[in-house]
Amino acid sequence: MTSSPSGSASTSFSATIGKDFLASIVVFLVALPLCMGIAIASGLPPTAGIITGIIGGIVVGFLAGSPLQVSGPAAGLTVVVLQLVQEHGVEMLGVIVLFAGLLQLAAGLFKLGQWFRAVSPAVIHGMLVGIGVLILVSQFHVMLDMKPIGTGIENLIGIPGALMTALTSGGPHFAAGLIGFLTIAVIFGWGSYAPKSLRVIPAPLVGVLVGMTTAVALGLDIAYVSVPDNIWSETIFPTPERMMRVLEPAIMVGVVSIAFIASAETLLCATAVDQMHSGPRTKYDKELSAQGVGNTLCGALGVLPMTGVIVRSGANVEAGALTRNSAILHGVWLLVFASLIPFTLRYVPVSTLAAVLVFTGYKLAYPKIVPALMKFGKGEVIIFVVTVVTIVLTDLLKGVVLGLVLSLAKLLYAFSHLVIRKEENPEENRVDLHLSGTATLIRLPMLARALEELKPDAKVHVHIEDLDYIDHACIDLLSSWDRQHKISGGSLDIQWEGLTEKYKNRTAEAFRTARNNPLITGRFPQKT
Incomplete structure (x- = not known):
């Protein structure tokens, strides 16, 4: 040069x-x-x-x-x-x-x-x-x-x-x-x-x-x-x-x-x-x-x-x-x-x-x-x-x-490719969901289906450190499901480790905001 x-x-x-x-x-x-x-x-x-x-x-x-x-x-x-x-x-x-x-x-x-x-x-x-x-x-x-x-x-x-x-x-x-x-x-x-x-x-x-x-x-x-x-x-x-x-x-x-x-x-x-x-x-x-x-x-x-x-x-x-x-x-x-x-x-x-x-x-x-x-x-x-x-x-x-x-x-595939791997531990009533790929609105029904199949009182841990990207729609989905899952006696914990500090903080804040905002309409029917 x-x-x-x-x-x-x-x-x-x-x-x-x-x-x-x-x-x-x-x-x-x-x-x-x-x-x-x-x-x-x-x-x-x-x-x-x-x-x-x-x-x-x-x-x-x-x-x-x-x-x-x-x-x-x-x-x-x-x-x-x-x-x-x-x-x-x-x-x-x-x-x-x-x-x-x-x-x-x-x-x-x-x-x-x-x-x-x-x-x-x-x-x-x-x-x-x-x-x-x-x-x-x-x-x-x-x-x-x-x-x-x-x-x-x-x-x-x-x-x-x-x-x-x-x-x-x-x-x-x-x-x-x-x-x-x-x-x-x-x-x-x-x-x-x-x-x-x-x-x-x-x-x-x-x-x-x-x-x-x-x-x-x-x-x-x-x-x-x-x-x-x-x-x-x-x-x-x-x-x-x-x-x-x-x-x-x-x-x-x-x-x-x-x-x-x-x-x-x-x-x-x-x-x-x-x-x-x-x-x-x-x-x-x-x-x-x-x-x-x-x-x-x-x-x-x-x-x-x-x-x-x-x-x-x-x-x-x-x-x-x-x-x-x-x-x-x-x-x-x-x-x-x-x-x-x-x-x-x-x-x-x-x-x-x-x-x-x-x-x-x-x-x-x-x-x-x-x-x-x-x-x-x-x-x-x-x-x-x-x-x-x-x-x-x-x-x-x-x-x-x-x-x-x-x-x-290839671009469309990258923005629509999501893999969900489930690991169950019946003794602890724990379920680990490992997400990889891209969690966007396109794959939201797939993520919703995986959450709906879980037991009402399960201790759910969602691992998103292998995701390339997660959009607001999927964060909203997780927060809505979290509120409903707690009513049934379950819990949700999202593993933020592995994400860059800036992206982790921004995504976690978006999740907390959605979870605590009562004006956000959940994507699941209310459980009675």
């Missing part, structure tokens, strides 16, 4: 611009290959990713509620965007992204940013892992200069066949595969064995440079990136006729999907970035509104949607950025590079960019979160696994929705 002021008002521009300038160069070098690779993987020209990176840096960087977070095209949206392009055409993508941006902007203005953080971590991480798997298995085919076969499971099953074709053909597929695997090897090697003084140069950039140099030097006949001299020439502006189609159910589903996933990924990333530095914390509603402005502009230009991205944001913090100026400057460098020397991109093999995404997909798909989820119970792991499997077998939206449904079901 750094101790930087991260945009503190007391920090002058002259005191921070040096570190921000250097950090912006690092972020730019990380962002350039990712912007192009994600665009190609999404079915769009590489310039669509670069323009999104420019807007994410200059516009969103200026408005952001998370000063050190960097926004741009995200691997997490690749699968959704590709599906939308295939189903509705590249012309409709801008309309979908534009309205998704407006939805995000409205959510931010109505202070809904915190609600996006309420999504279960198991679902969020399951979504990211599922996306990682889909990216890896689809881009593996692109790395061999082939096209993805179809769904995630089809791409996964088709990998051995694609490898066999590349190995036996000995042509462009084999050459592209060699360049792709060389790129991945360089990325792994640079991250693990490069001298610390040189690791400031991003591993993906080194991999792309090595792959590009090797392909050009050997004169390989493989696919290369195609870019126009004017990066703005491929923008697609929404027309009134296309914008009217937003009311179609399929288009609206796309709008909501982009808005939800982009918002969740952005705010999850912002939370992670907050843990990397000690400066100002994220203003979630402001960040959500900034993302909405950025995506509205991206939609107006017909380019890729954006999110806050952890790879670029992490590189920004690690490079010593102090304020939002580093994110803004990285957008400026993308604009200068793509406007003045776009011809250099034509030497980049498509297989090297696909290899960068294969590596990115691997990092997303690696289930490193499972041990952490296990600490919160097997239920969280089950939700995580079901989300991942459903995404791979069907699609992203179905996986996320199923994960959310399971999370809600």
Whole structure:
């Protein structure tokens, strides 16, 4: 964790611009290959990713509620965007992204940013892992200069066949595969064995440079990136006729999907970035509104949607950025590079960019979160696994929705699960009731039934130290039953031990108040 002021008002521009300038160069070098690779993987020209990176840096960087977070095209949206392009055409993508941006902007203005953080971590991480798997298995085919076969499971099953074709053909597929695997090897090697003084140069950039140099030097006949001299020439502006189609159910589903996933990924990333530095914390509603402005502009230009991205944001913090100026400057460098020397991109093999995404997909798909989820119970792991499997077998939206449904079901179960264990001692006429789980209004009939079954003169001891929560309705029930049970010659003693001091005192006081208040109506009929 750094101790930087991260945009503190007391920090002058002259005191921070040096570190921000250097950090912006690092972020730019990380962002350039990712912007192009994600665009190609999404079915769009590489310039669509670069323009999104420019807007994410200059516009969103200026408005952001998370000063050190960097926004741009995200691997997490690749699968959704590709599906939308295939189903509705590249012309409709801008309309979908534009309205998704407006939805995000409205959510931010109505202070809904915190609600996006309420999504279960198991679902969020399951979504990211599922996306990682889909990216890896689809881009593996692109790395061999082939096209993805179809769904995630089809791409996964088709990998051995694609490898066999590349190995036996000995042509462009084999050459592209060699360049792709060389790129991945360089990325792994640079991250693990490069001298610390040189690791400031991003591993993906080194991999792309090595792959590009090797392909050009050997004169390989493989696919290369195609870019126009004017990066703005491929923008697609929404027309009134296309914008009217937003009311179609399929288009609206796309709008909501982009808005939800982009918002969740952005705010999850912002939370992670907050843990990397000690400066100002994220203003979630402001960040959500900034993302909405950025995506509205991206939609107006017909380019890729954006999110806050952890790879670029992490590189920004690690490079010593102090304020939002580093994110803004990285957008400026993308604009200068793509406007003045776009011809250099034509030497980049498509297989090297696909290899960068294969590596990115691997990092997303690696289930490193499972041990952490296990600490919160097997239920969280089950939700995580079901989300991942459903995404791979069907699609992203179905996986996320199923994960959310399971999370809600788990929550309802937690608030309705009550176990009552009875121990009887006939010699002492004593009954011990051990309660565990959650005693709420939902399970009040169960608790009432257990009390009604006890002998009228029994000495009852209720143990609530294993309860996660007991609500006022159940306290009222116990107090009412206590008053009636005393009339029959019995007694009730509640064991408060085990509860935290504050909760014990508050709950015990509520019980005493209910027991001594004659205005409280009992839940049992008066005994005569």
